[in-house]
Amino acid sequence: MHEIGIAQEVLRIIEEQARGHGRGAIRSARLSIGALSGVMAESLEFALEVCSKGTRAEGMKIVIRNVPARGLCRNCRHEWDFAPGQMECPACQARDIRLDGGDDLTVDSFEMEDENEESDRENAKARKTENGFGTTDGHG
Numbered sequence: 309m310h311e312i313g314i315a316q317e318v319l320r321i322i323e324e325q326a327r328g329h330g331r332g333a334i335r336s337a338r339l340s341i342g343a344l345s346g347v348m349a350e351s352l353e354f355a356l357e358v359c360s361k362g363t364r365a366e367g368m369k370i371v372i373r374n375v376p377a378r379g380l381c382r383n384c385r386h387e388w389d390f391a392p393g394q395m396e397c398p399a400c401q402a403r404d405i406r407l408d409g410g411d412d413l414t415v416d417s418f419e420m421e422d423e424n425e426e427s428d429r430e431n432a433k434a435r436k437t438e439n440g441f442g443t444t445d446g447h448g
Contacts, residue, residue, distance in 0.1 A: 314347060314413065315355035319365055321415050326364075332421040336369040342410040344377045344392065368418075377410025 322337055337356075341347050349372045360366045379390035383402035390410065396403050 311347060311351040311355040312359065315352060315359045318352075318356065318413075318415055319359055319363065322365060322418050323363070325415075326418065326420055329420055330422070331364070334365040334368045335419045335421050336371060337365075337418040338371045338373065338416040340373045340375050340412070340414045340416055342375045342377065342412045343390075344407070344410040345413050347413055349374065373416070375410055375412070378408040380406045380408060382406060 318337070318339065322334060326334060339352075341349055341352070353370050353372070356365075356368075356370055360368060376389035376391075379388050379394070379397070380386075381397035381400060381402055382404040384397060384400040386397055386399035388398055390405075390407055395405070397405055
């Protein structure tokens with residue numbers, strides 16, 4: 309499953325970009341996956357979940373946008389969203405076509421938790437522990 313390697317690279321890119329914006333958790337990431345990229349969205353989502361465990365991206369929401377390839381007929385100049393296996397122009401049935409795009413995977417954006425939110429959450433967690441919540445001694 310090559311999606312593991314891709315997930316590791318996506319996480320590296322996000323972490324590298326996030327480094328300059330504080331230490332907050334990564335809440336979500338938006339990715340674009342080209343129809344001809346060979347990447348299966350569901351497999352990538354699973355790989356990101358597995359690879360992000362123990363990092364500040366653990367539990368982040370993944371939003372994936374599927375990007376079609378564009379077909380261009382060199383005969384009649386017709387353009388369309390290309391589907392794999394479609395080897396002729398849908399307008400004139402010519403086989404002299406060119407493909408444009410659809411083979412990329414990009415990290416479009418990501419959203420981080422601000423450090424104050426993270427601090428507030430940690431303080432609330434500490435207060436719960438001090439008040440006897442969150443204990444695992446069987447008496448709580």
